[in-house]
Amino acid sequence: MLDGMPLVDVHLHAARLPTLKPAWRQWAHDFGDREVLDRVYDASGTVDPARFDAYLADEGVDVALVLAEYSPKATGYQPVEDMLPLTAYHPARIKLIANINPHLHYPIDEELQRQLDLGAVACKLHPVHAGVAANDRALYPAYEVCQAAGIPLVVHCGTSTFPGSSNRFADPVLLDDVLRDFRRLNVALAHGGRGWWYDAAAFMALSNERVWIELSGLPPSRLRDYYAKHNWNRLTRRMIFGTDWPGVPGIARNARAIAALCPDEETAALVLAGNAARVYNLKPET
Numbered sequence: 001m002l003d004g005m006p007l008v009d010v011h012l013h014a015a016r017l018p019t020l021k022p023a024w025r026q027w028a029h030d031f032g033d034r035e036v037l038d039r040v041y042d043a044s045g046t047v048d049p050a051r052f053d054a055y056l057a058d059e060g061v062d063v064a065l066v067l068a069e070y071s072p073k074a075t076g077y078q079p080v081e082d083m084l085p086l087t088a089y090h091p092a093r094i095k096l097i098a099n100i101n102p103h104l105h106y107p108i109d110e111e112l113q114r115q116l117d118l119g120a121v122a123c124k125l126h127p128v129h130a131g132v133a134a135n136d137r138a139l140y141p142a143y144e145v146c147q148a149a150g151i152p153l154v155v156h157c158g159t160s161t162f163p164g165s166s167n168r169f170a171d172p173v174l175l176d177d178v179l180r181d182f183r184r185l186n187v188a189l190a191h192g193g194r195g196w197w198y199d200a201a202a203f204m205a206l207s208n209e210r211v212w213i214e215l216s217g218l219p220p221s222r223l224r225d226y227y228a229k230h231n232w233n234r235l236t237r238r239m240i241f242g243t244d245w246p247g248v249p250g251i252a253r254n255a256r257a258i259a260a261l262c263p264d265e266e267t268a269a270l271v272l273a274g275n276a277a278r279v280y281n282l283k284p285e286t
Contacts, residue, residue, distance in 0.1 A: 001060055001062060002059070002060030002061075002252055002255055002256070002272070003060070003256065003259075005259070005268065005269055005272055005273065006062045006269070006272065006273035006274075006277075006284040007059075007060050007061050007062055007063075007241070007251075007252075007255055007272050007273055007284075008061070008062060008063040008064075008065075008241065008272065008273045008276040008277065008280075008282060008284055009056075009061050009063070009064050009065065009241060009242055009243050009245065009251055009255075010065045010097075010122075010154075010188070010214060010216070010240055010241065010242040010276050010280065011065065011067065011154075011190060011214065011216035011217075011242030011243060011244050011245070012064050012065065012066050012067065012242075012243065012244075012245040012246075013066070013067055013069070013078060013244070013245065013246065013247075014040075014047045014052060014066045014083065014086055014245075015047075015069075015076075015078035015082065016044075016045055016046045016047070016078075016082050017041065017045030017046075018044075018045050019076055019077040019078065019079065019082070020075060020076035020077070020078070021074070021075055021076040021162075021163075023074075023075070023162050023163055024075045024076060024162070027162070027247055028246045028247055030247075031246075031247035031248065031249075032245070032246035032247050032248060032249070033246070033248075033249055033250060036055060036246065036250075037246055039051060039055060040052045040055050046082075047086060049085050049086050049088075049089035049090075050089065052086060052089075052094075053086075053089055053090045053093060053094065056093060056094070056251075057093075059250065059251040059252040060251075060252050060255070061093070061251055062093065062273065062284035063092075063093060063094075063095060063273075063276070063282050063284050064093060064094050064095070065095050065096070065097050065121065065122065065242075065280065066083050066086055066087070066094060066095070066096060066097065067097045067099065067124055068080040068082075068083055068096065068097065068098055068099040068115065068120075068124070069099045069124065069126060069129070070099055070100075070101045070104050070105070070130075071101065071126055071129035071130055071164075072104075073129065073130075073131060073164035074128070074129035074160065074162040074163065074164040074165050075129055075162050078099070080096065080098060080099070080115050080118060080120070081118075083096050084096075084118065084119075087119055091119075095119065095120075095121050095282070096115075096118065096119050096120045096121065097120060097121065097122045097123070097124050097154060098112055098115035098116060098120035098122070098123045098124065099115075099123070099124045099125075099126065100112050100115075100123065100125065100139070100142050101126070101130040101132070102130070102132055102136065102138045102139060103130060103131065103132065107141065108138065108139065108141055108142045109141035109142055109144065109145050112142045112145045112146075113145055116145070116149060116151070120151075121151060121280050121281065121282070122151050122152045122153070122154050122188075122280055123142065123145075123146050123151060123152075123153055123154065124154045124155075124156075124190070125139065125142075125153060125154070125155045125156070126156045127155065127156060127166075127169035127170060127174070128156050128158075128159070128160045128165045128166055128167055128169050128170050129156070129160060129162065129164070129165055131166045131169065132169065133169050133174050134155055134169070134174040134175050134178055135174045135175070135176075135177040135178055140181070143178060143181075143182050143185060144182075146182075146185055147182050147184050147185045150184075150281065151280075151281070152185075152186040152187065152188055152212075152279050152280055153178075153185055153186070153187050153188070154187075154188045154190050154214065155172075155175060155187060155188070155189060155190060156170065156190050156191060157170055157171075157172045157175075157189040157190060157191055157192065157193050157194070157197060157201055158170055158190070158191030158192065158193055158194025158195050158197065158217065159194055159195035159196075167195070170194075170195065170197065171197060171200070172189055172193060172197055172200045172201050172204055173200060175187060175189075175204070175211075179208060179210065179211070184210075185210060186210050186211075186212065186279050187210060187211050187212070188212045188213075188214040188240060188279065189201045189204070189205070189211065189212065189213055189214055190214045190216055190217075190242070191214070191216055191217045191218065191244075192213040192214060192215060192218055192226070192239075193213075193226075194217060194218060198226045198227055199227075199229055199230070201213060202227050202229075202230045202235055203230075205235065205238040206230065206231070206234060206235060206238065211238070212238055212239070212240050212275065212279060213235065213238055213239045213240065214239075214240045214242050215239055215240065215241055215242055215258065215271075216242035216243055216244035217243075217244040217247065217248075220254060220257035220258045220260075220261060221257070223258070223261060224261065232263070233263045233267070236261070236262050236263065236267050236270075236271060237267055237270055237271075237275075238275075239258075239270075239271045239275065240271065240275045240276050240279065241254075241255060241258060241271055241272050241273070241276065255272055258271060258272070259271070259272060
């Protein structure tokens with residue numbers, strides 16, 4: 001817990017450094033905390049499960065969701081198998097989010113089911129790094145699996161500066177078809193429309209009870225400006241906390257800053273854990 005409140009971070013990249021491109025490692029160095037990276041990574045560039053779990057505990061994190069990602073054009077590989085030692089070390093705290101890339105995985109529904117069988121609690125789609133539109137019909141079999149399993153779809157919705165990225169695929173309007181065709185599917189907009197889609201992302205979250213603003217990679221000090229055209233009190237109740245670790249100065253620091261922006265304690269509790277628990281089917285152990 002953090003300051004008496006449960007805390008769920010739904011967006012962490014605990015990847016092995018040898019599998020990643022230099023631009024990813026530079027990003028972590030530029031935006032993260034070097035002392036923390038030295039603390040949790042071993043000499044081989046692998047996150048040490050015990051050290052990582054201790055770091056999460058120190059930051060007040062009750063549940064942390066670590067992401068797989070298969071993006072060879074942009075950031076490299078974060079294979080699902082590399083996350084398993086972390087989830088096995090403390091299953092109640094550390095859980096896995098699957099990732100699919102239609103340029104690499106076929107049949108895509110079978111690959112997603114394989115990752116769910118390994119313990120994944122959500123599916124991440126990275127249109128910008130994979131180079132695919134969210135409404136591409138090749139992805140629909142995976143969406144069927146998500147809907148049937150009752151797990152959320154997390155979609156990168158924001159610009160990326162990594163070489164090889166295709167930012168045109170970050171437009172949240174591409175999810176309009178998906179929301180229409182999969183009417184029981186929860187969708188979390190990772191990075192909340194970062195770049196020039198903040199208004200579109202906010203409108204979708206306010207007008208559709210299955211759409212959520214996921215805050216990873218967004219500086220708390222800028223949030224009110226990003227969403228200035230929208231009812232802040234209503235919109236905060238549609239938000240889910242995430243950091244994009246390790247590209248963040250500190251999880252607890254971000255969480256406290258975001259809680260301070262909430263109109264009341266009830267809303268802060270929803271943003272920091274309640275909404276995530278509902279959407280990702282989590283039960284934080286506090």
